[in-house]
Amino acid sequence: MVVSRANFYAPSGACVSYNDANKGFIIDRARMQSDLAEKLRKRGVGITLGVKAVGVSRVDKDGRREVTLDKGEPISARVVIDASGPVSLLGRGENICWRPYDLEPAYFAVAGNVDAADDAVHIYIGGKVAPGGYAWVFPRGGGAANIGVVVGRNYIKGINIKALLGDFLAKNYPKAEVKTYFAGCIPCGYRRGNLALPGLIKCGDAANATNPISRAGIVEALMSGGLAGSAAFDMLGAKDIKQTKKICTDYEKAWLEKRGARHLKLAKSKDSLAKVPDEDYNIAAKTLSGLSSEKVSMAKIFGLSLSRFPRIVWAMRHLM
Numbered sequence: 001m002v003v004s005r006a007n008f009y010a011p012s013g014a015c016v017s018y019n020d021a022n023k024g025f026i027i028d029r030a031r032m033q034s035d036l037a038e039k040l041r042k043r044g045v046g047i048t049l050g051v052k053a054v055g056v057s058r059v060d061k062d063g064r065r066e067v068t069l070d071k072g073e074p075i076s077a078r079v080v081i082d083a084s085g086p087v088s089l090l091g092r093g094e095n096i097c098w099r100p101y102d103l104e105p106a107y108f109a110v111a112g113n114v115d116a117a118d119d120a121v122h123i124y125i126g127g128k129v130a131p132g133g134y135a136w137v138f139p140r141g142g143g144a145a146n147i148g149v150v151v152g153r154n155y156i157k158g159i160n161i162k163a164l165l166g167d168f169l170a171k172n173y174p175k176a177e178v179k180t181y182f183a184g185c186i187p188c189g190y191r192r193g194n195l196a197l198p199g200l201i202k203c204g205d206a207a208n209a210t211n212p213i214s215r216a217g218i219v220e221a222l223m224s225g226g227l228a229g230s231a232a233f234d235m236l237g238a239k240d241i242k243q244t245k246k247i248c249t250d251y252e253k254a255w256l257e258k259r260g261a262r263h264l265k266l267a268k269s270k271d272s273l274a275k276v277p278d279e280d281y282n283i284a285a286k287t288l289s290g291l292s293s294e295k296v297s298m299a300k301i302f303g304l305s306l307s308r309f310p311r312i313v314w315a316m317r318h319l320m
Contacts, residue, residue: 001026001141004119010285011126011278024121026138027218056080056090056200065199079199079232083225086187086205096197101208102189102267104133104215107161108148109169111176116145124168125281131155132274133215135168147173150186150215152274186215188270190263195255196231196248198241203228209259212267220259227254 003026005019037047055068067075082090086100114137116122122137129135132152139145149165162181169176187208195202203209204221211220231251238244252260 001118001139003121003139007117007120007122008285009122009124010281011129012282012285014282014285014289016285016288017120026121026140028140029218053082053084053088053090056082058094059197059199063199077199079201079235081201081203081225081228081232082206083204083221083228084206086185086208088206090206091197091200091202094197094200096194096200097191097202097207100185100187100189100205101191102153102187102212102270104150104153104186104188105156105161105183106148106150106186106215107165107181107183108136108146109165109176109178109181110140110144111147111169111173111178112142112144113175113177114139114143114145114147114173115175116173124172126278129168130164131159135165137173145176147176148182153188154271154274186210186217188212188215188267190260190267192256192260192264194248194252196228196251198244198248199235201228201231201235201248201251207255209255209263211259212263212270213273223258224255227251227258 003024005017008016008018010016041047051072052070053067054070057066057068059065064076064078065080067077067080069075080090082088084090086103089098091098116137116139118139118141120139124130124135124137130149130151132155133150135147135149137145137147147165147169149161149168151159151161151164161183169178187205187210190208190210190212195207203224205217207224209220209224210217228251231247234247235244238247
């Protein structure tokens with residue numbers, strides 16, 4: 001489903017609408033994953049569901065690794081790509097990114113009868129809405145939407161995230177009919193480090209590839225997954241360990257150029273942005289909400305912030 005704008009809601013409720021000429025898409029992840037699995041099957045890829053990888057060995061003398069499963073016999077492979085999420089811990093003890101950075105809790109509902117525009121995503125910020133994070137409403141079409149909250153790691157003490165979502169729904173979407181709830185965690189930090197070793201490549205959430213501020217990760221997962229697949233193919237053709245190690249380095253450099261360098265800057269700005277007082281956002285939203293959505297641009301937002309809201313600019317200094 002195509003979306004053309006984003007609505008940002010300040011703690012006061014004031015809304016700033018931002019149009020993007022490039023537009024965007026709401027993706028049904030369950031259907032996307034099912035379609036991808038079917039395409040892989042048609043290409044001869046073996047797929048096993050309902051089995052969890054719980055460990056991976058170091059490279060043996062034959063240049064292979066053994067993946068331990070929670071059910072059945074282990075699997076031996078020349079290259080293992082870890083796309084198993086933020087808390088798999090595969091590669092623990094090796095010189096690779098095996099732990100999640102800045103892990104944050106998220107909780108969301110799939111609901112119907114949601115009174116929100118289908119051509120926009122809706123983002124809410126504020127200390128009472130989602131401390132250190134934000135609440136979101138992503139349309140699914142036909143009055144349905146994903147509605148959720150993510151809370152900053154430094155603000156979770158004493159927070160009941162389920163109650164937080166309940167309060168948000170009651171205040172903003174009292175007629176919403178919740179069909180089901182989902183809980184999860186998001187690795188919201190990023191540090192430059194080893195993402196690949198001979199025979200083991202990290203990508204997606206397992207590589208902390210999530211955008212630290214937006215917490216978005218689908219595009220990052222697709223990008224890093226594509227790079228990981230290419231690196232794995234190259235590893236299979238490597239002549240020696242020296243060439244294999246260069247492939248690892250090239251993979252990490254490619255990710256740094258694609259998204260990693262920007263994620264490093266975003267990670268440095270994240271905590272500062274969370275500390276900006278609600279009142280600053282209220283005033284900024286009030287000022288910007290007077291403009292038509294066609295006139296709101298990132299340049300306009302930055303220009304107004306620079307002259308009127310120095311604390312917001314200071315929080316964003318790492319992005320400059």
